[in-house]
Amino acid sequence: MATTTYFQTNDAEVRKAAGVSDALLTVGRIVIALMFIMSGIEKFMGLDTTAQMIAFKGLPQPSLLAFATAALELGGGVMIVIGWQTRIMALALAIFTAIASYFFHDFWNMPQGAEHTNNMIHFMKNVSIIGGFLMLAAVGAGRFSVDGPCVVHTKAT
Incomplete structure (x- = not known):
C-alpha cells in the first residue's frame, strides 16, 4: 500500500523564496549577458x-561573419538582459x-605552453557560460522580464 506524505509550507516563505529566485535569475541574466553586449x-x-581574426582561422565570408557575430552578441545580450525570447536566445548563444570556442580556443592544436594554457582556460570558461545559457534556456527569464508577465490566464465559463 502506497502512502502519501504531505508537507505544510508557509505561503509567505514560498512567496519570499520565489522572489529571491526571480531576483537572482534577473541578476544572473544581466551578468551573463554583459560580456556579450x-x-x-x-x-x-x-x-x-x-x-x-575570422579570416586567420580560415572561415569563409569573414566580413559577413564579423557583422553577424557582432549583431548576435549585442542583440542577443540585450535580449537576455531584458528577458525577451530568453529561452531561444539563450540556446542560440x-x-x-x-x-x-571550437574555432578560437582550440588549445588541443597548440603546443604546451602559455598560449595552450590560456586557450584551455578560455575554452573551459566558455563551457561554463554554455552551462549557464542551457540553465537559462531550461528555466526561462523569470518574473522580472519581458517574457515573465506574458502568462495567459483563461477563465472557465
Whole structure:
C-alpha cells in the first residue's frame, strides 16, 4: 500500500523564496549577458579587425561573419538582459559560444605552453557560460522580464 506524505509550507516563505529566485535569475541574466553586449559593441567598433581574426582561422565570408557575430552578441545580450525570447536566445548563444570556442580556443592544436594554457582556460570558461545559457534556456527569464508577465490566464465559463 502506497502512502502519501504531505508537507505544510508557509505561503509567505514560498512567496519570499520565489522572489529571491526571480531576483537572482534577473541578476544572473544581466551578468551573463554583459560580456556579450560589451564584446558585440567592441566587434562593431572594429569590424575589420574581427573579420581579420575570422579570416586567420580560415572561415569563409569573414566580413559577413564579423557583422553577424557582432549583431548576435549585442542583440542577443540585450535580449537576455531584458528577458525577451530568453529561452531561444539563450540556446542560440550557447550554440554560438560552443562554435566560437571550437574555432578560437582550440588549445588541443597548440603546443604546451602559455598560449595552450590560456586557450584551455578560455575554452573551459566558455563551457561554463554554455552551462549557464542551457540553465537559462531550461528555466526561462523569470518574473522580472519581458517574457515573465506574458502568462495567459483563461477563465472557465
